[in-house]
Amino acid sequence: MPLYLDANATEPLRPEAREAALVAMELLGNPSSVHAEGRAARRVLEEARARVAARFGGAARDVVLTSGGTEANALAIASLRRGRRVLAGATEHPAVLRAAEGAGVLPVLADGTLDLAALDRALGEGGPALVCLMVANNETGVIHPVAEAAALCRRHGALMHLDAVQAAGRIPLAFSGSGAESMAISGHKLGGPKGAGALLLRPGLELQPLIAGGGQERGRRGGTEALPAIAGLGAAAMVAEPTAALRLAALRDGIEAALGLPVAGEGAPRLPNTTCLVLPGIPAETAVIALDLEGVRVSAGAACSSGKVSRSPVLAAMGLGEEAGQAIRVSLPWNAPDDAPARFAAACRAVLERLRGRVPNGALPAVG
16 A cells, blocks of 8 residues: 655545535535525534634634635735735745745745744835745745744734644644734645635734625635535544644654654754655655655655656755755655554665665765
8 A cells, every 4th residue: 555645735634524525515505595505504614614713713704715725825915915015935835925926035044944033134124014924834844933923023013924734733823822914724734625725814804805706705705615625624623633743753753763864954843744855866856756656655845836846945945955956755644654654764765775876976875
C-alpha cells in the first residue's frame, strides 16, 4: 500500500467529514429558499458556520464561507488593501502573493521566520499598511511569530491578514486573540472535502464581495453555497484537534533522525507534521518522482505549482542557494501509520543509492 506523506497538499478525508458531506448531499433544498427543504439546508449550513467559529475563535456571523483558502485570502486582501500599501512575507503562499500583487516583500531570517526588525522598519517608512502573514509555512512548516508581528502592526496602525490554511487543526489557533482583521482556512487541509473554506473576520469589518451574486453570505460572497463540502468542513473542524501533535511530531522526528539529511527551518518552531529535507545534488522533481516509484508520496513546493517543480522561492528566501531546488516536503497526515519513518527511510535510502552515480562526487551525503 502506498505511503501518503503529502498532507500539506491535502489531508485524507476524515470519516466524520465524509458522513456529514453525504448527509448534506441528500438534502434537496437551496439554503436561500424559505420553504421547509430550504430551511433544512440552511440549518446544515449555519451549523457548519458555527462549528468553524467555535473551533477557531470567532463569531458565527463573522465567518464567510468560501470555495477554499485561495478565495478566502483573495477576498480579504482585496477589501483590506484599499487605501493601503501591502506588505507580505517573502515565504508567503503563491495564492497570497498573487492576490497582493505589487506588495512590498518582508524578508525572513535564515530559519524561515519573519524578520520582525525588517517589519518594524517597513511599517515606519510609509503610509497605512496591510500586512499579510501566513501562520505556518506550507513547505517547511515554520511557524511565524504572529503575536509579535500583530503587536508591531498595532503600534504602527497597520491591519493584518492571516493565512492559517496550514496551521488550522495542527497547532492551537485562536483568531479572536490574534490581533488580526481576518484569517483564512481551508477545509481539505483539515481533512474535509475539497471545495470549501472560510474567512474569519473581526467583528464589524465590512467586505466588498469579489463575487456579487444573489446576496448570499450577508452580501459578502455571492453564489449558492457548496453545502456538502461546507458540511464536511464543519465536521472536520470539530475533530481536527492539535492533540495529535505529539504523535505526529514523534514520527517527523523519527524520519529526520533516520536519515540525517539537512532540514530547512530545523531551528525554528515548526508544524508537528512537516519536515523539509534537503537532498544535495538531486533535483527536487527527480526525488519526488523516484520516491513515487517506490510507493511514497511526497512533494516539492506548493501543490498549486504541480507540474512545474523548480527552485523553491521559499527556500531561496531563506538563503539556501542551489539547495533551494534540491529539497522535498514530507508532511504526515492525521492517519499516518506508526511505521511511516521506517518505510520512508527505506524508500529514501533506495532512491539515494540508485541516484548516487548521477551527482558529483561528494555531493550526495551518506544516510543512516
